């Protein structure tokens with residue numbers, strides 16, 4: 393079956409998640425250094441069953457807004473845009489993770505740029521935003537590199553592993 397590709401920048405491709413990715417997804421997602429930066433809804437431990445249910449959930453989505461990140465023809469992570477509802481319906485929250493073996497190769501930067509361009513063109517949105525935990529310097533750097541603006545610090549809004557942290561809010565507006 394032909395893979396649906398939504399963006400490509402050199403050796404980084406955003407495409408639909410395939411069954412063949414799920415084993416790697418479960419390995420890369422089952423990592424404390426990944427989960428510590430995400431909401432507690434992200435399964436921990438992350439099993440192959442979690443990966444299968446995740447794919448089932450995203451396969452039932454319309455429109456599809458969760459994608460796999462491919463680097464040099466290998467699955468390396470996920471990225472998504474979650475559109476809001478009600479008065480927030482013209483905004484979407486961006487989320488992403490890259491498997492640790494592939495960090496610091498510029499992959500997230502390319503992926504965030506690609507999905508932002510796709511989102512502003514294909515979804516009826518004018519704003520893409522996210523909240524980053526204060527200790528996640530790498531993600532803050534990625535967003536800055538992609539032209540996201542630091543809009544606010546939500547003081548002590550995060551409770552992760554029973555410790556309290558600030559959340560840094562970033563957003564990019566459609567030009």
Ligand SMILES: CC(C)(COP(=O)(O)OP(=O)(O)OC[C@H]1O[C@@H](n2cnc3c(N)ncnc32)[C@H](O)[C@@H]1OP(=O)(O)O)[C@@H](O)C(=O)NCCC(=O)NCCS
Nearest residue numbers: 426429488489490495496497498499500501529530531533
């Ligand atoms: C955040 C994450 C997506 C970054 O992916 P990546 O592919 O390594 O990102 P890139 O290589 O495009 O860019 C990383 C940047 O952060 C910088 N960086 C990495 N670790 C850093 C640290 N501890 N302190 C400061 N900067 C750091 C890198 O130097 C690079 O910046 P540069 O290009 O100016 O040198 C990845 O680390 C990850 O998946 N983390 C766990 C999940 C997560 O945090 N998701 C986002 C939640 S908001």
